[in-house]
Amino acid sequence: MPTKVINYDLEPKQWEFYTALNRFPSFIAGWGTGKTMDALFKGDLLNRFYKNNLGLIVRNKFTDLRDSTMKDFTRYTGKHVPQGTKEAHYSNGSKTLFRHAKELSGLQNINIGWAYIEQGDEFPTDTQFQLLRGRLRRELEVDEDYWKKLAGAVYPFLQSMHDNPLRQIMTICNANGHNWAWKMFIKSPKEGYSCVQADSFENESNLPKDFIDDLRRMEVDSPAKFKQFVMNSHDEVDLDACFWASRLSEIQKDGHMGTFPHKPDFRVHLVADVGLDCTAIWFFQLIEGKRIYIDYYENTGKFADHYARVLDKRKKDNDYNYGKFIMPKDSNKREQVSGMTFGKAFKDLGYDVVVLDKTQNLDIAINNTNNGFKSAWFNENKCEDGLEALFHYRRKYDEDLRIYLKDPLHDWACLAGETKIRTLRDWIPIKDVVKSDFVWGYSEKEHRLIPTKIGSCGPTRKNAEVWEIGLDSGKYIRATQDHLFMLRNEKYKRVDELSVGDSLMPFYEVLNRRYIEIDLNDGSFCDEHRFVCMRFHGPIKSGYHTDHIKNDHFDNRPTNLQIIKADDHCGKTFIGRTNQERIHIDLTDYNREFYTRVNSFKFCKFCGVEYWGSYKTAYCSKICARKYNRKRDKEGLIPSKRQNHKIRYIRPVIERVQTYDICVPETNNFVAEGVIVHNSHPASSIMYSDIAISKGLCGTVKSITKAQIAKWNKKYRRTG
Known part of the structure; x- marks a missing residue:
């Protein structure tokens, strides 16, 4: 079949993005600037230029992917995309996959040559971007048939693609304040990151006149939207969440x-x-x-x-x-x-x-x-x-409805810098936590602990006065008076409302056969690495295991976990070990992975014996269930354990300290010193x-x- 060659003309900003040779280019621009067209053309080029290439186009929601992105792809490239497979195939063996955000976790053991994140401003964090980074490692081979069609003088960027195989993750966005894309591509771009920016009028020659006229009317009718979506302004003042930032920015410019x-x-x-x-x-x-x-x-x-x-x-x-x-x-x-x-x-x-x-x-x-x-x-x-x-x-935000609520968000409370935060890599002082970290938080929707991504973190006040809350576990937390702590009943109390004896929502973990086991506070236990892997990478099918890429069992970040075949995991685990070591591993790690595929390790609520069980069970046998009920009815109250995270004392701290805070979009709370804390605004x-x-x-x-x-x-x- 003859190779199809597509020729088209681009505006200067579109050409700049299209010819980018760095690993992570982005195009953040106003309405009608041709961002989508440009990225789809670039993905189409990468599939035609390299044989057996694999590209992935991602959007947050399936309906937007189906009704907009897939149709645009067919319009610009001529390739039909069946809704059943959501795949476009090329004659040279290359393929483009279309997936929405929740499907990314199910893409295991694939290596991609390029990816395109459509409307990155729809994603609350950079989680999907970071997941794709770990898959951008496909071996690329130039399609010589296509290269011959370009015989003669070629653009320098094509020659570079021929000499040095190009793997890319492209991101396009509308301006959306200081979100993850702004921080990554504009504020502090690292090596390999770039951003092309444009306003809508820079593509005026390719847009209908009535559309351009309407955009100009928006400057009067809806100035905030005009500034954000037409002029590509990244000011936080354009966000609906901010109450006063717009006016404050204006008077600041006016010398107030x-x-x-x-x-x-x-x-x-x-x-x-x-x-x-x-x-x-x-x-x-x-x-x-x-x-x-x-x-x-x-x-x-x-x-x-x-x-x-x-x-x-x-x-x-x-x-x-x-x-x-x-x-x-x-x-x-x-x-x-x-x-x-x-x-x-x-x-x-x-x-x-x-x-x-x-x-x-x-x-x-x-x-x-x-x-x-x-x-x-x-x-x-x-x-x-x-x-x-x-x-x-600013206003509170409802993640499900994607709207800002009318109530103000009180998020001015903070923690002292030495406060230990439970991340998925270790207990880290809050002052050392970075934006790429994952933490444990308590989901009020699921009524259990879940691993989740940090939205932002950093210092808040330079000389804040804090209070010290001592726990019966021997730990303590220093926090501002307005910081919120979650109680065992999922309610919150400020520091100045807490009382000695109050039970806080705890975080329990144990080391079990070289793995960390977490009490999810819903009656079930889980291996941290397996729970995290299933949460971010999808269900683990029969015949597959969770593997620590760097062989560090205590680094349970999604980037250090992968799902591989049981045989491959066995080979990686046993190679270079003695028979005695193999027997020990076979009785622990390997079997643990096999048997916990569906169920999880749990401890009987009555006898405390460890057993295999589903999330529905709380006892190792029916006998224990009956004995537990009789004991409960007889005693009326089950004595609490010695260390159940009750408050022993609350006292002010004389010295003033630098304080820090973390924003966790999914749960709005996180684990600090073994308890769940929230945020509280002057x-x-x-x-x-x-x-x-x-x-x-x-x-x-x-x-x-x-x-x-x-x-x-x-x-x-x-x-x-």
Whole structure:
């Protein structure tokens, strides 16, 4: 059959992507820039250029793959793709597979020559990209028949492909803020990574005129979408999740953030959000219609006397002349110490406290604050921590519905740097955890522990005040006061709400015959490596085993695991070993892999004997089941084990520390020091200042003496 040669013309940015010779090229561009066409043409070229090549085209959802990508492939290449096999075949033996995200884990023991991730912005993390990297190792042979058709002068990139076989993973995306693609290809590209960027108008000559006219109207009708999807802006402000980042970025460009010194002739008003999160206090002045935020302070785990001392010190150091002290409605309800509310405490200290009515509609308050930023100026140096919190104030995200919820996400809580996190490679201090790591988290949907991918990680606050939570296991965790801990009943409590004796959701692991075994907290145990492998690579068929690629049984990351035939696993395991060593392995590792294909190792709930069982069983025999029920009915309560992760003590830590946090998109929690922890935002207080100003409430406060503070401490502060 004669070889088909396709000729076509490309725009400059399309040509740049098409001729890329690096291993990981990407094309992140606006609507209508020809990203899909370009990538499909490149994949088609790779299949025609090399004999027996194998390409893989991936999209997040099957419906999008079927209704869009497969049809585009047929349109641009002329190759029919049957929906049954989802494969396109070439006369030279090459083949293109089409798969959606959940099918990737079932692709075992294949080596690909190229891959194409369609609409990478649809994927929440880089998990699929990393899985494909491990498969990009196919041996390539130039199709000489096709090469002869190109006889004569050829483009340099084709000559390079002939001399040096090209294996690639291509990624195309729409701009979607600072997602995984932006971080990988734009912010910090490593060697072999590249990115072509373009806006929609750079392909204007190939697009219908009415489409171009409509795009221009979007600049007025929907400026955020225009900036993101037409002009290819990666600013976080374009994400629907962010409440205020767009407006804050605008006023920052307009010079609203810089050095704005305090003016002694004008009063300094205070606004605080008390207790719901970390207590945050903003200092601002009203000058000639401008709202100038000159200072900021936040802390956790402190009573009102602490903040009184801070305010008094800043008054003396900076010559502040305080005006109104604005607080939310709950400052009159939430008791800080011994029956004394936060608002009452500051009134007794001479402050002119203004307590706002309860906010009836949070969305309206957030929107009004967003509009109020037009008249706001910030002293950037003194308000650095507060501004960072405002920029990151965003909505919660529903992964199933792929929508942002109306409720704000409180994710400003953090852990001290030495806190050990249970990753799939070891217990790692949170300060050393990297984005490529996988961790254990608790799925509230599945009601059990699962391995999952980290979305992001890194430092949060430089000098945070933390509390120490001691566990009866002998471990302790240092966390900010607003950090959330999961209880045994799957409910969360903040650090300042925890009590001695509270049982936290535990993480148990044991070393069993050279493998790590995990208690999934649903009554079942599993071999970590097998559970992880099945979770990320798919079911293990009969006759196949899970193999550690690097022969490290404690590195159970998906990248170190593969599914291979039992005979191959046996050969790899036994080669170079003595007969005695082989017998020992045969009784442990090999048999373990064979017998746990369907079932898993479990411990009888009554006698504690290990047995093979499915997820439905909890006892090794019917006799144990009957005995357990009789014992339970007789005693009424089963005594808990000594180390069941109960809290022994909670105490503040004097020193301030650098804190860190991890974002885990799938579970929103992770294992730290053997328990499950979540995240908790000092942005609410900024809204209260806007409300007070709009009501004209900001119109002196007496000087606070040491005697007054001492009197207050003696009368109200909690003892012990």
